[in-house]
Each structure stands twice: as C-alpha cells, then as structure tokens.
Amino acid sequence: MQSNAGRPGARQSGRIDGPVVDRSALVSRAPTPSESGPAILRVAVAAPLAELFDYLPPVSPAPVTLTPGLRLLVPFGRGRRVGMLLRIASHTEQDPARLKRVESVLDARPLLSPADLRLIEWAAAYYRQPIGEALFTALPARLRDPAPVLDERIPGIQATPAGLTVALDALNRAPRQRDLLALARAAPAGLALADLRASQGDCAATLRALRAKGLIETCHLAPGLTPSLPPPVSALAGPALNADQQAAVNAILGALGGFRAFLLDGVTGSGKTEVYIRLIEAVIAAGGQALVVVPEIGLTPQLRARFIQRLPGPVAVLHSALNARERERNWHRAALGEATLVLGTRSAVFVPLPRLALILVDEEHDASLKQQEGFRYSARDLAVRRAQLTGCPVVLGSATPALETLHNARLDRYGWLKLPERAGLARPPTISLLDIRDQPLQAGLSSVLRADMRTELAAGNQVLLFLNRRGYAPILTCHACGWVGGCPHCDARLTLHLNPRKLWCHHCGWSQPVPSLCPACQGSDLRRLGQGTERLEDNLRPLFPEVGIARIDRDSTRRKGELDRLLGAVSRGEIQILLGTQMLAKGHDFPGVTLVGILDLDHALYASDFRAPERTAQLIVQVAGRAGRAERPGRVVLQTRHPEHPLLQSLLREGYGGFATVALGERRDAELPPFAHLALVRAEAPGASEPLAFLRAARVLAEGLIEAADAPGVHLLGPIPAPMERRAGRYRAQLLVQCGERSRLQRFLAHWSPALRGLSRTKGLRWSLDVDPQEML
Numbered sequence: 129m130q131s132n133a134g135r136p137g138a139r140q141s142g143r144i145d146g147p148v149v150d151r152s153a154l155v156s157r158a159p160t161p162s163e164s165g166p167a168i169l170r171v172a173v174a175a176p177l178a179e180l181f182d183y184l185p186p187v188s189p190a191p192v193t194l195t196p197g198l199r200l201l202v203p204f205g206r207g208r209r210v211g212m213l214l215r216i217a218s219h220t221e222q223d224p225a226r227l228k229r230v231e232s233v234l235d236a237r238p239l240l241s242p243a244d245l246r247l248i249e250w251a252a253a254y255y256r257q258p259i260g261e262a263l264f265t266a267l268p269a270r271l272r273d274p275a276p277v278l279d280e281r282i283p284g285i286q287a288t289p290a291g292l293t294v295a296l297d298a299l300n301r302a303p304r305q306r307d308l309l310a311l312a313r314a315a316p317a318g319l320a321l322a323d324l325r326a327s328q329g330d331c332a333a334t335l336r337a338l339r340a341k342g343l344i345e346t347c348h349l350a351p352g353l354t355p356s357l358p359p360p361v362s363a364l365a366g367p368a369l370n371a372d373q374q375a376a377v378n379a380i381l382g383a384l385g386g387f388r389a390f391l392l393d394g395v396t397g398s399g400k401t402e403v404y405i406r407l408i409e410a411v412i413a414a415g416g417q418a419l420v421v422v423p424e425i426g427l428t429p430q431l432r433a434r435f436i437q438r439l440p441g442p443v444a445v446l447h448s449a450l451n452a453r454e455r456e457r458n459w460h461r462a463a464l465g466e467a468t469l470v471l472g473t474r475s476a477v478f479v480p481l482p483r484l485a486l487i488l489v490d491e492e493h494d495a496s497l498k499q500q501e502g503f504r505y506s507a508r509d510l511a512v513r514r515a516q517l518t519g520c521p522v523v524l525g526s527a528t529p530a531l532e533t534l535h536n537a538r539l540d541r542y543g544w545l546k547l548p549e550r551a552g553l554a555r556p557p558t559i560s561l562l563d564i565r566d567q568p569l570q571a572g573l574s575s576v577l578r579a580d581m582r583t584e585l586a587a588g589n590q591v592l593l594f595l596n597r598r599g600y601a602p603i604l605t606c607h608a609c610g611w612v613g614g615c616p617h618c619d620a621r622l623t624l625h626l627n628p629r630k631l632w633c634h635h636c637g638w639s640q641p642v643p644s645l646c647p648a649c650q651g652s653d654l655r656r657l658g659q660g661t662e663r664l665e666d667n668l669r670p671l672f673p674e675v676g677i678a679r680i681d682r683d684s685t686r687r688k689g690e691l692d693r694l695l696g697a698v699s700r701g702e703i704q705i706l707l708g709t710q711m712l713a714k715g716h717d718f719p720g721v722t723l724v725g726i727l728d729l730d731h732a733l734y735a736s737d738f739r740a741p742e743r744t745a746q747l748i749v750q751v752a753g754r755a756g757r758a759e760r761p762g763r764v765v766l767q768t769r770h771p772e773h774p775l776l777q778s779l780l781r782e783g784y785g786g787f788a789t790v791a792l793g794e795r796r797d798a799e800l801p802p803f804a805h806l807a808l809v810r811a812e813a814p815g816a817s818e819p820l821a822f823l824r825a826a827r828v829l830a831e832g833l834i835e836a837a838d839a840p841g842v843h844l845l846g847p848i849p850a851p852m853e854r855r856a857g858r859y860r861a862q863l864l865v866q867c868g869e870r871s872r873l874q875r876f877l878a879h880w881s882p883a884l885r886g887l888s889r890t891k892g893l894r895w896s897l898d899v900d901p902q903e904m905l
C-alpha cells in the first residue's frame with residue numbers, strides 16, 4: 129500500500145517514467161513511537177512521485193519547530209532524499225511501527241509559506257504533475273540537494289573610520305569616488321554590492337580605488353537590513369502619463385487590496401511599461417512587493433535597466449543569464465521580504481513574496497510563458513490564480529493579447545483597459561503588403577524594399593529586417609540526383625550553417641560536417657537553397673557596404689553578454705541595419721528604427737497547428753511595432769507571395785482586434801479554446817507502433833472512465849502520429865482530450881491520470897500529460 133492511499137484529498141498525477149514507489153522506504157528500523165501517538169510528518173519527496181510519504185520526526189530534537197515548508201532529509205528506498213514537509217498529522221494509514229524517521233531538518237526556517245504551498249499544490253493538482261516535482265521546480269535548483277541554503281549574508285561595502293571622517297572635498301578630483309563614498313557614509317550598516325551595481329552601473333574600479341585609499345572596506349550585510357539606494361544619478365523622472373495611461377493606472381490602483389484581473393490591451397509603443405512602473409512605485413511606497421513576469425526573451429537588458437533605474441530597490445532579477453548562486457540569492461531576498469520588486473521569467477511566478485500586492489505579466493500572449501517539459505504549467509494562468517489566492521490585482525499586458533485572454537475580457541471576467549494610441553509623439557506605423565511574385569530578389573529583398581532602405585539610411589534612420597529562420601540555408605541539395613541533407617534522427621532537414629560550418633538539425637541538435645561531394649551520387653554540384661539570417665547578413669554587406677549591420681538570433685547571441693552588447697550598439701546608433709529572428713520581435717524599444725522589413729512569413733500562413741494564425745498575427749504586429757516608436761514615423765513592408773491571404777487582409781484592414789474577432793469566431797465553430805478545454809497525452813518510443821499502441825490503450829481506459837467520472841462531453845481525438853513523427857530517434861504520437869467545460873475535464877483527468885500510470889508500457893516508452901497545451905507538436 130502506498131503511504132497516502134485512502135488519505136482524503138490525496139492527489140495522483142501523471143508522470144513520465146518516474147521511479148516506481150519504493151515500498152522499502154516504508155520498512156522501518158526506527159524506534160517505536162511513544163504511546164501518546166507521535167506526530168506524523170507528511171513529506172513530498174524531490175522525485176516525480178504523486179504521493180506524500182509519512183515519516184516520524186527526527187530522533188534528535190529539531191533545531192526549529194517543525195513547520196510545513198521546511199526541507200527534510202529522509203531515508204528513501206536504499207538511499208536518502210530531500211523532501212519538503214507539507215503537513216503534520218496525528219495519525220497515519222500505515223503501521224506506525226513500520227514508519228521511518230526523518231534524518232535531519234535542512235533549513236532554519238520554512239522556505240515556503242502556507243500561501244506559497246497552497247499555490248504549488250493547486251498547480252500540481254491542476255496540471256496533474258507529481259507534487260514533489262512541482263515543489264522542487266519552484267525552488268532554486270540547488271535546494272534539491274541536501275545543501276544548506278546559501279549564506280544569507282549579502283556581500284557589501286561600508287565606509288571605514290577614515291572614510292567616515294575624511295573631508296569629501298578632498299575627493300573633488302575624483303567625483304565618482306566622492307559620490308560613492310558619500311553613499312557609503314549615508315548607510316552606516318553598509319551597502320549591498322548588487323544594489324550598488326544596479327543603481328550606479330559598473331563601479332568596480334572606483335570601489336577598488338576607494339579601498340586602496342583605506343576609505344571603504346568589504347563587509348557582509350544581514351538580509352532585511354540593506355538600505356535602499358537612491359535611484360541612479362542618470363535616472364530621469366518618467367514622462368507625464370497621457371489620459372489613457374492615467375485611467376489604466378487609476379483603475380488598477382483602485383483595485384489594490386483585493387483580487388481583480390485586468391487586461392492591459394495597449395498597442396505597441398503605447399507606454400504599457402510606463403504604466404507598470406507607476407503601479408509598482410505606488411505599491412512599493414505603500415510597503416508592498418510587486419512581481420513582474422516576462423517571457424524568456426522579454427527580459428532584455430533594456431527592460432531591466434528601465435525598471436532598475438526608475439524604482440527604489442532592491443530589485444531581484446531572475447533570468448537564465450544569471451548563474452545559480454545569483455538566482456538563489458535573489459530568490460532569498462524576495463522571500464525574506466527584502467526585494468521590493470521581483471522581475472523574472474516563468475518560474476518567478478512561484479517566488480515567495482511575503483508582502484505581495486500586485487502581479488504583472490508582460491507580453492502575456494507569449495508561448496514561452498508555458499513550460500513545455502516536466503512540470504507543464506502556464507505562468508500566466510498561475511499568475512491569475514496566485515493573485516486570487518493572495519487577494520491582489522493581476523495585470524496581463526500585451527499589444528496582441530492571447531485569444532483566451534481577450535475572451536475573458538469580452539466576458540467581463542477581466543477588467544479591459546485599453547491604450548489605443550502610441551505614447552508621446554509617436555504615430556502608429558503604416559503597414560503595406562509587397563507582392564513579390566515575379567519580382568527579382570537580391571538577398572531576399574525586392575527592389576522596392578531595397579530602395580526604401582536606402583532612403584531611410586540616407587536620412588540617418590535605422591532599418592530592421594525580420595527573417596524567422598536562423599542558419600545559412602535551410603536546404604543543402606544535390607543538383608544532379610536531388611539528394612537533400614536530412615537528419616538521421618528526425619523527420620527533418622538539416623540546416624546549413626557556415627559559422628561554425630556544419631549541417632545542423634534544429635530539432636534534436638544533431639550536427640555533421642558539410643560534405644563537399646554528394647553523399648548519394650558523388651556529384652560535385654551541391655546547392656544551397658533558401659536563405660537564413662546568416663546568409664542574409666552575408667548578402668547584405670556588399671549591398672550596403674557603408675553601414676553597420678548586426679544580426680540578432682540564437683546563434684549570434686550564444687555568448688554571455690553578447691545580446692547586451694549588440695543592443696547597446698544599436699541604441700548608440702553604431703548599427704544601422706539590424707536583422708534577426710523573432711528575438712527581435714518583442715519588447716525592444718528602438719527609437720531610431722523607421723523601417724521594418726518582414727522578409728518571408730509565408731510558410732507560417734499555412735502551418736497546421738490551430739494556434740498558428742494567432743501566433744503569426746501576433747508576430748507580424750509585434751515586429752511591425754518596432755517601427756516608428758519615437759517622433760519619426762515608421763513604415764512596415766511585408767513581402768509575401770500570398771497578398772490575398774485572409775489573415776493578412778484582416779490584419780491590414782482592421783488590425784489585431786479585427787483579426788481576433790474573426791479568429792475567435794473560428795475557434796467557437798471548431799470547439800477549440802477558449803470555447804473548449806484541451807489536454808494532450810504525448811507518447812514516444814524507439815519504434816513507431818508502441819506509442820500508438822499505448823495511446824490506444826489509454827483511449828480504451830478513458831472511454832470506460834468517462835461515465836465513472838461523471839464527465840459526459842469529454843471527447844477523445846486520436847491517437848495520431850505527431851506532426852513531426854520521428855524526432856531525436858524516437859517516434860511520437862498523441863491523443864487529444866477535449867471538453868466544453870473545464871471542471872468536467874478536470875474531473876475526468878483526476879480519474880484518468882492515475883489510471884494511466886498503471887497502464888503497461890513497452891521498454892523505452894515515455895508519456896506525458898499536458899493540460900492546456902500550447903504546442904500541438
């Protein structure tokens with residue numbers, strides 16, 4: 129029997145090939161409990177297991193009161209595992225004599241509060257994910273190991289006795305040193321280095337100089353005591369808000385203190401970020417903490433700088449460019465209530481915030497807010513749930529809201545705040561379609577677009593070219609026999625890259641040398657078909673030899689700090705032509721860009737995923753939105769061979785709102801989200817038949833359960849092979865579950881997902897359950 133069997137409220141969830149429950153974990157050599165009945169500790173173990181496990185308290189008295197949210201080291205199977213204490217009970221379903229004891233308590237105080245635990249438990253239940261997996265996904269990665277939390281003292285500097293007494297005027301010839309010393313003197317308990325860097329920029333050399341003079345020394349600050357620094361010297365006050373911005377700010381401020389969800393529906397360049405900053409200012413001034421969640425790519429240095437420069441710190445930033453220690457330290461500063469603002473990607477939605485008063489989700493339509501592996505949660509949807517549990521407002525901001533979000537706004541579930549106009553003097557860009565059928569192209573650019581580029585560059589403006597395909601050429605083929613370089617592990621072609629030179633699979637990462645002769649017929653006429661960003665860059669240089677050109681895509685920004693460097697060069701005007709993939713599409717504010725060229729999006733117009741039109745429309749509007757963000761008006765030229773395509777026509781005539789109305793109508797007719805709710809089971813195995821066989825069995829199981837779960841109206845579609853059937857050497861298939869009512873779907877999944885775990889599997893078969901899937905691949 130499993131440790132939580134029969135426990136009221138026990139949760140089960142689907143899991144991927146996790147270890148089976150090891151019953152030996154429960155066989156105990158521990159001392160017999162006392163007569164009075166011991167406390168039973170219910171623990172979630174850091175493993176993909178849905179069950180909670182019961183343990184006895186540790187033998188030696190714990191250094192702290194046992195409270196939910198503490199990490200424990202527990203015997204498990206033949207080894208030990210880190211777990212988290214979730215509940216303290218007075219009895220167990222197990223034979224108490226067989227329970228093992230907790231070995232030790234790892235933390236001095238709970239890492240998660242009851243409210244944090246509630247959110248994570250809710251998420252694990254909703255997404256049918258093992259609780260241990262969900263919990264430890266929400267914590268900094270290092271805490272999966274029995275390591276103690278980081279030394280919480282924060283490295284900083286403080287003035288020495290000499291530094292406190294020296295006359296500041298003595299430093300007049302070194303004004304930076306004088307200013308930093310003045311800051312240090314004003315903070316007798318010391319200044320956190322991280323805050324100093326955030327507020328003053330890189331000041332390592334100045335600090336070294338001051339230290340050499342014996343005026344400052346390094347120190348460690350206790351958390352919770354770091355003073356907030358004044359905003360940096362360079363900071364400017366924000367612009368006066370326009371009427372729409374002010375109305376949005378007022379509506380949201382009026383909702384503080386209780387739950388309410390808002391859609392901030394503001395066209396590109398309408399000043400949504402400015403609205404966020406005013407809201408956060410108010411929250412901080414009232415002693416609260418704010419949480420801002422942004423997509424992977426959205427956390428650009430520019431956005432970080434805007435928040436950090438305008439708001440009194442400390443700001444805890446959480447993104448993938450930080451190393452694990454920096455992330456963990458920022459996590460603690462948030463959890464201890466010290467950071468007033470947390471700015472982070474997806475997993476920031478779980479960061480503990482004792483005084484949380486406002487949640488903002490920027491670019492809420494972005495697909496990267498949904499985690500696509502392991503614990504498959506939507507950070508946007510969890511942000512709304514968290515706001516509800518916390519009793520605070522949540523604001524979802526976008527120029528191209530997800531159809532789900534627009535639907536909620538139309539039904540009045542969300543307050544709908546609109547910023548229909550660009551802020552300041554900026555006007556909306558004009559968009560034109562350019563029919564390139566029969567047009568001679570150079571570097572993929574029509575003569576019209578090239579002429580437009582010359583005009584803008586001559587006027588001292590910047591040009592942005594968007595091409596959503598990285599590498600040199602998507603196809604390498606033999607002109608004699610028709611051989612095409614394909615991935616040996618995927619149903620996909622290999623992309624030719626020249627820097628470094630290789631044939632590369634964008635789906636599984638496989639790469640191989642570029643052949644000089646055709647591997648099939650030994651012919652020597654190998655041709656490169658099509659154009660990726662690498663080739664576009666090469667082709668542009670001879671066409672525009674005079675100007676600075678920068679390419680921004682995943683390859684060109686792989687090195688740490690490279691994206692910052694390139695974006696810096698753009699904003700200083702050292703770059704005139706900026707080309708790249710969708711990394712360029714979002715969030716950037718390039719005031720000098722007046723012309724945007726969209727080179728080739730035609731393939732996206734005919735993609736099979738039901739969300740493809742929505743994503744394509746969002747991409748076009750977002751890319752177009754990079755044009756004309758300051759005084760100079762912007763133009764967008766979209767090259768296409770399908771100028772009559774309805775999506776392009778509706779976008780052009782009626783903008784994103786018009787497109788969305790049509791798209792929502794189509795979703796209603798097809799009974800797709802937001803008019804129905806989906807769950808997707810994916811299975812993959814080394815052979816083609818196994819995943820389909822597993823999913824057929826899953827379907828039979830489901831058909832038998834729909835009635836038992838009292839979930840009529842749950843429909844099963846499939847199984848079918850995935851659109852790309854073979855990937856990384858494995859065959860993939862999927863089974864879709866659809867239901868008009870979310871609660872019914874949940875009821876069905878509650879029965880089905882534990883049953884799925886009992887299905888027999890062939891060796892090497894893996895499966896996963898994705899609730900509210902975003903990608904159907």
Ligand SMILES: Nc1ncnc2c1ncn2[C@@H]1O[C@H](COP(=O)(O)OP(=O)(O)OP(=O)(O)O)[C@@H](O)[C@H]1O
Pocket residue numbers: 367368369370373394395396397398399400401402403526527551552553714715716717753757
């Ligand atoms: N009230 C205002 N008056 C003048 N300028 C403003 C005002 N509000 C914002 N701006 C400026 O307008 C520009 C665009 O603002 P912001 O980047 O906040 O827009 P956004 O809506 O977040 O854009 P996007 O969704 O396209 O990323 C910025 O340079 C910002 O400083």
Ligand SMILES: [Zn+2]
Pocket residue numbers: 615616617618620633634635636637638855856
């Ligand atoms: Zn591959």
